[in-house]
Amino acid sequence: MRYPIPMTDKSQLRSDMRTRRKRLAGLDPQAAERAASHISALPTGDPVAIYRAIGSELDTDALALALIRQGRSLCLPVVTRRDAAMIFRRWSPGEPLELDQAGVPAPLPLAETLxxxxxxxxxxxxxxxxxxxxxxxxxxxxxxxxxxxxxRIGFAYAGQQVDDLPVEGHDIRLHGVLTEVGYTAARKVF
Structure with a gap:
């Protein structure tokens, strides 16, 4: 279900959407597993970067296992400097993680960069x-x-969809989004 959003400043919008995502996470604890069941609709590509969920972000554990069953290799993002692009290091479920410069779980420095x-x-x-x-x-x-x-694919609850987001010059659009109801390709031409 889509929700219209009032055009407010991004900080207020972020606050509102954090509240919404937290509510969605509480309402549907099985959403991540259902989203992972739709990975056959994802574009091809290897390796695949996923993330370790923090707070109410849609969990990636079931997604990671489904991707591995497809024969894809995984990597996780690593913030090495707060003002730079992230790097990605090879990772498999169960391998140790440490906090990166942004305080997010990331593979150890010995892991291969991909x-x-x-x-x-x-x-x-x-x-x-x-x-x-x-x-x-x-x-x-x-x-x-x-x-x-x-x-670039978003991984989210379907209820995080809104009618129209303010996009600035530095914002880079996604190619699609995978949710618990399936994969949807973006309509915008890149």
Whole structure:
């Protein structure tokens, strides 16, 4: 179900969407497993970058296992500098993690650095034009700019869809979004 959003400043929009995502997480604890069941609809590409969920972000555990069953290799993002694009290190479920410069669980420095063909990203809100509202740190937009050939896919609850997001010049659109109801390609031409 889509929700109209009032055009407010992004900080207020982020606050509102964090509240919405937290509510959605509480209402549907099985959403991540259902989303993972739709991975056959995802574009091809290997390796695949996923993320370790924080707070109410849609959990990626079932997604990671489903991707591995498809024969895809995984990597996780690593913030090495707060003002730079993220790097990606090879990772498999169960391997140890440490906090990166942004305080997010990431593979150890000994893990191989990879360039993902497909990047699954968390978000606060998305629209059908490929708009993505993130946490506001710019990590994913900087990374998308540095890896323009990577396919960018949001991983979210369907209830995070909004009618229209404000998109600024530095915002890089997604190619699609995977939710518990399926995969939807963005309508916007890139």
């Amino acid at each position: 360039s993902p063909a497909l990047i699954l990203t968390p978000l606060l809100a998305f629209d059908l034009e490929g708009g993505r509202l993130g946490q506001g740190g710019g990590y994913y937009d900087r990374t998308f700019a540095a890896l323009p050939d990577a396919i």
